[in-house]
Amino acid sequence: EEGQAFAGLVQAMYDTNAVAIVRRCFSERSSPELGFLRPHIAHDHICMYYVKLPFGEDVREFNFDNLDAIKRNQPSDEQLKTIDHLITTMDLTHADRGGEEAFRPDLVFNPYIQRMFQSIARRAVTPEEPLSLSNTIMEMNDTLVQSVASKSKRTLDTLHEQFTLRDTERRQKMMTGEKLFGNIDNSTKKMRLEENDNVEELTTDSTSFEAQLAAKKKAAIRTIGTITPIEDFKTLIEQGSSSFTEVCQQMSTVILEFINNSRGDALFDKALQCIQCLRDMCIQKLEPKIFNDLEILIKKQAGNIDGRKDFWKKVVDEKISLITSDECIESNVISIEAQKFLEENTSTEVVNNALITNEDDGDEEDLFDLI
Incomplete structure (x- = not known):
């Protein structure tokens, strides 16, 4: 019944000119491969031939330039004649001893399989003797190959002379820094580097690679981020590209984002x-109003926004008060007012008094606009 079913399937595929796409596994440990079965009907048997299907990644297309487009790549008559003679000397049609075709595909043995089965047979007949490396068939083939190679040797030598190989690699000339930039003293180099975004001079003699990389990162900082705000804040102040007030406003914005988000x-x-970093820097730069305005704003938000009272409690626990006149001569806040300001139940009047005390006549942007 199975044979009849298989014969019917092959006959149906043959009549409809169809093939079967199948997946083949050689063993349980082998990877599957895709192929197709082609029906075959002969006078004495019926069967299917399996053909492995290639995948798109198995196909490689190489596009080469047209050699005729360049005159120097066009072969001469002598070169063409040498190539024709090489093909004639390597022709295998009558290269065999009997004048027949050599290395016919249907008569050439696979050397790997031939060697394996020959070793198995010799081990079965003479198990105690060592395996011999001699192979009569391979020796005959090797003799034939040497005969063809000897006939083509003179032509190959002529071919090597006519088709010369040249190294066309373009090597870059090594140039020193003095030749590339000219003879510039260190003072001129430093002045040029300072003009370029205030980047410090980087020399391989005195500065390591890590220090150079850190300096480049500092030079690239333009605003205060939320990842390393303290480092960015100090770097912008050192650069001096923006005013101290603008940098402090950026820091205040980041602090409010941390609190509210x-x-x-x-x-x-x-x-x-x-x-704390902003407070210390405002004391150092004699700008107490910037920090005091921010802390007043934070306390006012703690009374209006739910969930921010916990943060103000942390400020009180850390005793981060307003900058007083004892810490900075530019401050108008005395120590008693700063202590009362940190009290959790301080009335709004005390906050307003602190605002009036810290009021300035300048045109600086009010931090209350950041709410």
Whole structure:
């Protein structure tokens, strides 16, 4: 029944000129491969031939330039004649000893399979003797190959003389820094580097690669980010490209983002570190009003926005008060007012008094606009 079913399938595929796409596994441990079965009907048997299908990644297309487009690539008559003679000397049609075709595909043995089965047979007949490396068939083929090669040797030598190979690699000339940039002293180099975004001079003699990379990162900083705000804040102040007030306003904006966008108290510690850094820098630069305005704004938000009272409690616990006149001569806040300001139940009047005390006549942007 199975044979009849198989014969019917082959006959149906043959009549409809169809093939079967199949997946073949040689063994349980081998990877599957895709192929197709082609029906075949003969006078004494019926069968299917399996053909492995190639994948798109198995096909490689190489596009070469037209050699005729360049005159120097066109072969001469002597070169063409030498190539024709090489093909004639390597022709295998009558290269065999009997004048017949040599290395016919249907008569040439696979050397790997031939060697394996020959070794198995010799081991079965003479198990104690060592395997011999001699192979009569391979020796005959090797003799034939040497005969063809000897006939073509003179032509190959002529071919090597007519088709010369040249190295066309373009090598870049090595140039020193002095030849490339000219003879410039260190003072001129430093002045040019300072003009270019205030980047410090980087020399391989005194500065390591890590220091150069860090200096390049500092030079690329233009605004304060939320990843390393303290480092960015100090770097912008060192660069001096923006005014101290503008840099402090950026820092204040980042602090307010930490407070307002924090899930629970996840960003409170980072905000406290930024506040402390801003406070120290305002004292150092004699700009107490910038920090005091920010802290007043934070306390006012703590009374109006739900969930920000926890942050203000942390500020009180850390005793981060307003900048007083004892810490900075430019401040109009005395120590008693700063202590009362940190009290959790301080009335709004005290906050307003602090605002009036810290009021300035300048045109600086009010931090209350950041709410």
